Amino acid sequence: MAITIKDVAREANVSVATVSRALNGLSTVTDKTRARVMKIAAEMNFVPSSAARSLISRRTQTIGALLPDLHGEFFSELIRGIDQAARAHGLHLLLSSIRGDAAEAAAAMKSLHGRVDGLLVMSPHADAAFLDKNLPKDIPAVLMNSRIGGGFPSFSVDNYGGSVAMMRHLVARGHQHIALIAGPEHNFEAQERLRGYRDIMAQLVPDTEELVLQGDFSEESGWRAGSQVLALAQRPTAVFAANDMMAIGCLFALNEAGVKVPNEIALAGFDDIPMARFVSPPLTTVRVRIAELGSMALERLAMGIEHPERMSASPQTLRSELVVRSSCGRAPEGLVLVGSTKSSSS
Amino acid sequence: MAITIKDVAREANVSVATVSRALNGLSTVTDKTRARVMKIAAEMNFVPSSAARSLISRRTQTIGALLPDLHGEFFSELIRGIDQAARAHGLHLLLSSIRGDAAEAAAAMKSLHGRVDGLLVMSPHADAAFLDKNLPKDIPAVLMNSRIGGGFPSFSVDNYGGSVAMMRHLVARGHQHIALIAGPEHNFEAQERLRGYRDIMAQLVPDTEELVLQGDFSEESGWRAGSQVLALAQRPTAVFAANDMMAIGCLFALNEAGVKVPNEIALAGFDDIPMARFVSPPLTTVRVRIAELGSMALERLAMGIEHPERMSASPQTLRSELVVRSSCGRAPEGLVLVGSTKSSSS
């Protein structure tokens, strides 16, 4: 059997209360007593039962992360950011992926009830009504990349700002006929990137028509969009893909057709996935600090756990960076930072 | 306050014992009583306290996954596989990354004590002595991609078999002077891939000397190795990189030098990362079913939790697949399967 606080108490000739106080750093214990208790506890390899501790203290030292179906670099980065910050706060990370429908998402939330002190949520189902209904009200939660404007604490990548920055960059390079390969229609991030494209088109090149090609974030859809561009009577001078995978798909379509990037057409992406720098030419894109999104969301959650009263429901945005490589023409050296909203300090 | 079993009992006019039995599906309750209890529990939105339940039942319904620093596609796939299988078993997933040294790995293991019913471990520090010392002996554990031969249940990608298959493929295509870009010297997977290279070289082309270039799994090291190859007086006819990232780095070095792949030199990788099919030419490589590694390890762990006596300490291997694309010459259609060890059924 595992050894308990009673065993330590017996061995140390004190009460379990004293052991508890010594181990938890309560000040009401003699240094000498504490030292003896700690020594014996260590010798006995005592690890307090987290179940018992949680039961009485109502703290689990664990946070739950509800994430959509886990794929690719994006999620490992996100988890890395969360995990790192969680560790720094002595919090464990309970991971739960949400596939399927809203009912399943609700079930997942429920199953975490009582197991976690706080929740990090990234879910396409997360509209305000759903959250109002299903989010446990007794623990804090922070939303990530959610479409919810207010009412909940949230952290988001600055999709709109990044898109605007890229568009300004393209226009500054003399492009007017800029096509957008859009992401999935109902995807919030895709919508924000589209909105950035539209706003800048309307604002900076009002006489040029928008050209939006529907994609779905897959490389295949980028390829198809690239083929469509090639078939156009009047070809745009630049193509802005709403993510790098589509940009790469488009690039291959252009390459195969013998159309040179960037000489004959400029091409830009979004996300700065690792592949972006390896394709030829390397992709000008928008870097999104995914790990930072995770760690900042966790920081905020940890704060909310400690000080619920200080938790504001305001949405916060993480700045993104324009990464200028050579797919839109010869690159100035290095990165250009475009802080749209300054990220809050951690 | 959260509602407890007592509240439900009062509302249903039964004892807490009956509520407990009804909710847990014990057969010793009238259908009628059970129905009423369940209805009321649902109405009250009752969720049993997992802490209390764990305390008394000594089960947490949670498994812990100890993984090395979380990066890239590999880990999201691994986690995906684990998560999916865990969900199927009604198990929660507590994630803990191990960065740093053995002491930290030991601390991470300790911190999971009492929080999980079983452990999935992937760690470079996981030698037999370390595990003997630090692995909790009261719960089952399954190692993943570990160098430990026996003594612990383990699941591994078939690095050796995959490497052998690739080498046979290259030799079958007429290559004799084959260079290997090796992975990090102390990395177990890299060692296994190296071993496959060496064995086939010795076995099939005994008159040709080995040519091993040191890499570290990074694309930069692949690039450097590619440059070394180019500088060689007698150039190999094929280069086998121990992972795709290095193969891609090498490919770029070759491309820049104007050396055509596969016409002037064949190039092969290992892992089948998503990028592998996008580079030009698409990379012949070895596919590793990472998600399957995770899910099978979890299946075995779940079995070990239910039936500790049935848990064997044998290492098991997951078959890998040779993926023939065009970087080693015109490709036959599709995939060639090379089951080295048949994977156990799930």
Next chain:
DNA sequence: CTGAAAGCGCTTACAG
């Protein structure tokens, strides 16, 4: 500063 005791919310022999 330390200890005896209550209690967190469950499950499960033990009676009936």
Next chain:
DNA sequence: CTGAAAGCGCTTACAG
């Protein structure tokens, strides 16, 4: 089939 009660391993008022 159901209930009263013990007990899982802790923490924390309450005394002293």
